[in-house]
Amino acid sequence: MWSSSKFLRALSINPKLVRTSKHNAASGKSKSKHQKVLRVVMVRHGESEWNSKNLFTGWYDAELSPKGILEAEEAGYTLKKMKICFDTAYTSVLARAIDTLKIIQAIINHRGIPVYKSWRLNERHYGALTGLNKAETAEQYGEDKVKLWRRSYDVPPPAMTPDHPYYKRIVYDTRYKKDPPKEIFPMYESLKLTLERTLPYWEQTIWRQIRKGNRVLIVAHGNSLRGIVKKMENLTDEEIVGVNIPTGIPFQYLLDLHTMKPIYPTRRYLGDPDVVRKATEAVVSQGKAKK
Numbered sequence: 347m348w349s350s351s352k353f354l355r356a357l358s359i360n361p362k363l364v365r366t367s368k369h370n371a372a373s374g375k376s377k378s379k380h381q382k383v384l385r386v387v388m389v390r391h392g393e394s395e396w397n398s399k400n401l402f403t404g405w406y407d408a409e410l411s412p413k414g415i416l417e418a419e420e421a422g423y424t425l426k427k428m429k430i431c432f433d434t435a436y437t438s439v440l441a442r443a444i445d446t447l448k449i450i451q452a453i454i455n456h457r458g459i460p461v462y463k464s465w466r467l468n469e470r471h472y473g474a475l476t477g478l479n480k481a482e483t484a485e486q487y488g489e490d491k492v493k494l495w496r497r498s499y500d501v502p503p504p505a506m507t508p509d510h511p512y513y514k515r516i517v518y519d520t521r522y523k524k525d526p527p528k529e530i531f532p533m534y535e536s537l538k539l540t541l542e543r544t545l546p547y548w549e550q551t552i553w554r555q556i557r558k559g560n561r562v563l564i565v566a567h568g569n570s571l572r573g574i575v576k577k578m579e580n581l582t583d584e585e586i587v588g589v590n591i592p593t594g595i596p597f598q599y600l601l602d603l604h605t606m607k608p609i610y611p612t613r614r615y616l617g618d619p620d621v622v623r624k625a626t627e628a629v630v631s632q633g634k635a636k637k
């Protein structure tokens with residue numbers, strides 16, 4: 347089994363990927379006099395090893411699977427083909443998102459842009475469900491209950507307790523030494539709680555950059571992105587239940603420079619609509635019991 351870190355080491359010395367890229371956004375001006383539209387691109391990381399096993403992942407630091415690495419490459423080539431450039435990128439502190447971003451950066455020759463990592467873009471904390479198989483959980487608790495845990499806005503999963511097999515690994519992980527502070531370190535999160543910690547970072551940091559005309563790429567997770575999508579598209583608590591985001595397919599919002607409102611009310615995936623539809627349906631099916 348090859349790991350994504352092995353792949354990235356290989357990638358960093360692969361001259362083919364570097365030579366074929368023509369754009370370097372780090373040197374480009376971000377706001378032109380004639381610019382009327384701002385673009386923000388988001389992507390859920392490529393498939394992780396735990397996604398491939400259909401496990402609730404949350405704050406567990408799963409690596410990209412070989413398929414996930416290919417998805418990240420594909421995302422990079424899509425952006426390259428469309429000549430989409432970035433000034434800044436944001437990601438979580440989890441390897442599957444960071445590695446996806448690195449792969450994309452290498453392919454679009456954007457290694458030089460500033461990258462900011464924040465736990466506030468982490469996946470929602472899946473609490474006691476972390477490490478459980480979604481289909482088996484649906485067999486045990488019923489598909490409706492699993493749908494509620496996965497997609498409802500404000501129903502949280504059960505809390506992760508100190509006897510949970512991944513408690514120590516997550517709570518004592520050195521990347522969380524300073525942030526988040528102990529008082530707010532989550533043991534579970536609903537989408538609402540996830541959005542409450544993502545939103546300050548979105549509004550005070552990312553949105554400010556977008557407003558200034560910076561071209562922003564965000565590589566994050568299924569549910570941290572669902573929170574941002576809810577905000578961007580002004581979706582109700584009921585509407586967000588129907589939103590599923592597939593791995594490794596970038597989507598964009600084009601914003602009117604003056605109103606800062608999306609020109610199209612919903613996100614636009616940068617990919618074959620059939621592929622997007624099938625990948626989205628596959629995400630929905632993950633919560634179904636095996637017949």
Ligand SMILES: O=C(OP(=O)(O)O)[C@H](O)COP(=O)(O)O
Nearest residue numbers: 401402403404469496567568569
């Ligand atoms: O960690 C997860 O999300 P991620 O793969 O986007 O990081 C979740 O396991 C996604 O599961 P869900 O689609 O059942 O919410």
